[in-house]
Amino acid sequence: MIWKAVTAAVALALATQVHAAEKKYGTGASDTEIKLGQTSPFSGAASAYSVIAKTQAAYFRMINDRGGVNGRKINLITLDDGYSPPKTVEQTRKLVEQEEVAAILNPLGTPTGLAVRKYLNDKKVPQLFVGAGATLWGDYQHYPWTIGFQPSYQAETRGLRQICADQQAGCEDRAVLPERRRRQGLRQRLQEGVGAGEHRQDGGGGDDL
Structure with a gap:
C-alpha cells in the first residue's frame, strides 16, 4: 500500500x-x-x-x-x-x-x-x-x-506506550488464567461428585479451591 x-x-x-x-x-x-x-x-x-x-x-x-x-x-x-x-x-x-x-x-x-x-x-x-x-x-x-x-515521534511514542500497556495486561492475564481454569475445573468436579452422591475422603481439600 x-x-x-x-x-x-x-x-x-x-x-x-x-x-x-x-x-x-x-x-x-x-x-x-x-x-x-x-x-x-x-x-x-x-x-x-x-x-x-x-x-x-x-x-x-x-x-x-x-x-x-x-x-x-x-x-x-x-x-x-x-x-x-x-x-x-x-x-x-x-x-x-x-x-x-x-x-x-x-x-x-x-x-x-x-x-x-x-x-x-x-x-x-x-x-x-x-x-x-x-x-x-x-x-x-x-x-x-x-x-x-x-507518524510523528510523539504519536509513535503514544502508540508504543499503549502497546506495552496492552501487552503487560495480556501477560498478567496469561499468568493467572491457568490457575483460574484449574480452580474452576476442581469446583466443577466437586459439584458433579456431590450431585452423584460421592463423598470426599480428604477433608475437603480447601487449599485447592
Whole structure:
C-alpha cells in the first residue's frame, strides 16, 4: 500500500505540472519520462538507512518493466548526502538545477530535510514524503510544497506506550488464567461428585479451591 501511494503521488506531481492545452510539461517531465531526485546516506554513520533508497529504486525498476506510469518511465536519481545537511544542500541543488528533476522524493532525515526545505519551496519543487518524524513537517501554511511521510515521534511514542500497556495486561492475564481454569475445573468436579452422591475422603481439600 505504501508503494502504491508513492506511485500515485508521482503521478499527481506530474499532473500538476502539465499544461494540457499546449501539450507541454514542467521541469522533469516529458511524454516518456518522469525524473525524480532523492538524497540518501549511502555513506557515513546513517548509511544503513540507504536500504530504503535501494528498495525504492528496485520498485521503480519493476514499475518501468511493466510500462511505467501512463507510459512514462520513472527515472529516480539518488545522490549520497552522508546524512550531512551541507552535503544535502549541495546534492539537492544539483538535482534541481543540473538534473532538473520534477520533485524530490522521500529524502531521509529532519536536519537534512530542513536544510533544503525553504530552497525547494522557493523553487516550487515538491519535497515529497520526507523520511522524518518531527511534527514540523506538517507546516503546510508556510511550506506548501513539503509533505512528511511517517507518524510523528510523539504519536509513535503514544502508540508504543499503549502497546506495552496492552501487552503487560495480556501477560498478567496469561499468568493467572491457568490457575483460574484449574480452580474452576476442581469446583466443577466437586459439584458433579456431590450431585452423584460421592463423598470426599480428604477433608475437603480447601487449599485447592
